[in-house]
Amino acid sequence: MNGLKLMGDHEKFKRGMEVFLKHPDFSVGTTPSEIVYIEDKMRLIHYLPTVDTPHPVPVLIVYALVNRYYILDLQPDKSVIKKLLEEGFDVYLIDWGYPAGADRYLTLDDYVNGYINTAVDKVIERSGLDKITLFGVCQGGTLSVMYAALHPEKVKNLVTLVTPVHFDTDKGLLHIWAKSLDVDKIVDYYGIVPGDFLNVGFLLTDPFRTMIDKYVGLFERLECEPGDMECQVRNEETVKNFLRMEKWIFDSPDQAGETFRQFLKDCYQKNLLIKNEMVLGGKRIDLKHITMPLLNVMAEFDHLVPNDASIPLSDAVSSTDKATLVFPTGHIGIFVGSKSQKEVCPRIAAWLKPRSLPDGAKKERAAPGRSRRKEKIPPPRKRK
C-alpha cells in the first residue's frame, strides 16, 4: 500500500515536471488595447471597448507603483479589465513602467500632479467630457485619493480597491515593519530602490506559504492517470495559470527613490494623509475636498492592506454618496479569484453604471450605495 502510494506521488510529480519541461507558453495582459500616450516611462493604455456604446464617463485605472498592472488582466478568464469592458465601460489604465536612472529623483508630486494629472487630461480630452472616473488599486488607490483631493473638479467618481489611507495600524506586517525602516539610508544608498528588496518584504509576510506551500500545492493539483490526455491538458492549464501568477509576483519594478522616501515617511511612518497634513507640490492634501461619489472596496482577509487601513477613508471625505464593499477574499484574490469575476467586478459595475453619465444627463435608476452604509458580502455557501 505504502509503496503504491509513493509510486503514485512520484508519477504525479513526474507528470508535473513533464509539463514544465515542455516549456509551456503562457501570456499575460492579452485584452486588446492601444497605447494612446507616452511620457517618460509612463504609458496610457486604452482598452478597446467590447460594446457598441460604452457608458459615457470613461474609467481611468491607476495601479500601484510596486507591482505590474497586468494582475488586473492576468488571463482572459481572470481579468478585471475584461469584465469592466463587458460591463460596458470605456477603460484606460496607467502603466508606470520600470523606473531607472533619472527616475530616482521623481517625487510623489511628479506622479500625482504630473503623470496622473496628464493622463486624466488626456482621457478627458479623448472623451470630450469634463470629468472621469478614477479607479485606484492598492497603492494606486492612495495616489488616486491624493489626486482626487487636489483636483476634485476632474474626478466624477472615485473607486478605491484595497487601498490604504490610514497607515498607523498593527494589523498588517508591512505597516509594523515600515515604521522601523531607516528610509533615508535605503534611498540614499540605492537611489532607485530595487524591486527585489520590496519583494523580500512581501514574501516574508508569510514565508512558509509563499516559498514552500505554494509550490507543494501546485504539484498537489496535478492529478492524472497515465494516458488520460484530457487531464493532461488540464494539467498544462494549471501550470500556465501558476506561471502567470509566478511571473507577476516576481516582476517587481524598482522604485523611484524620492517617491519611495516620501511615501514611506509621510504615509507609513507619520500617517499624514488621513490627518490631512500631507503636502504635495506645496499644497496640503485635504481629504475633505473629496466630494464626488466614492466606492471603497476591500478584501476581508487582506494581509497586505488590512481593512483598518482602508475603512477610515469613508469618514475622512466629504462625499455624501459613498459606499463600502467588503469581499471575503484576500489582497490578490480580489483581482484573480473566481469571486472577482462573479461578484467583485459586477458589484463595482452596478454601482458605477448609474454614475457614469455626463453631468446634467438624465440619471438612471439609483443603484445601491447611495448611503453611508458598509456592505459585507457573505461568503458563498459550501456545496454539500
Add this chain to the structure above:
Amino acid sequence: MEKFNPESTFESTQEYFDLWLKTYQATLGRLVEMPATGPAREKSEKMMKVFSSLVSLNRAWMESNTDLHMVFMEAMRRVREKKAEGMEGELSPERYKDFYKIWIETYSETFHEFLKSGHFTSDMGRFLSHFIEFQKLNREVLEENYLKPMNLPTKTEIDGINKELYSLRKTVKELTRQVHELSKKS
C-alpha cells in the same frame, strides 16, 4: 510573544562568536581602527572602514540568526507537541500529508508571531542598517580603487547627471505646458 528559551546547541555557536568578537576588538580591531598614515592613508582608511563595517554586519547577522534559530526551535517544539496530540504511531506515507499540514501551519503561525514582534523589527532594522553601511563603504572603495583610475564614472557622478536630466525634463515639461496654454489663448 514570550521570549523563547529552548535548550539550544546554537548557544555554543553564539558563545564562540562572542569570544571571537571580544578577541577581535582587543587585538585586530584596534589595529583596524587606528588612524592611517602615509601617502595612501585615505585609501587605507577606507579599506579598514570596510573591514570594520563587515565585522559589525556579521555581528548583526549573528544576532538575527540567534533569534531566528530560537523561533525555529520553538516551531519545532510546537510541531512535536501537535504531532504527539493528533498523530500517534509511525508516520506512514499516507499520513505524511497530515503531518505536512501540521508542519506548515505551525511554522507559519509561530513565525507570524515572531515577525509581528518588536524583536524582529529591531533585528531587521539593525541588520539592514549595517548591510547598507557595508555596501556603501564597499562601493566607495571599488570606485576609488578601480573606477577612478580607469577614468570610469562613479555612482556619485552618474547621480549628478541623472539629477540634471530630471531637472531638465521637468523644465521642458513646464515650458511645453506654458507654450500650450499660450497657443490656446492666442
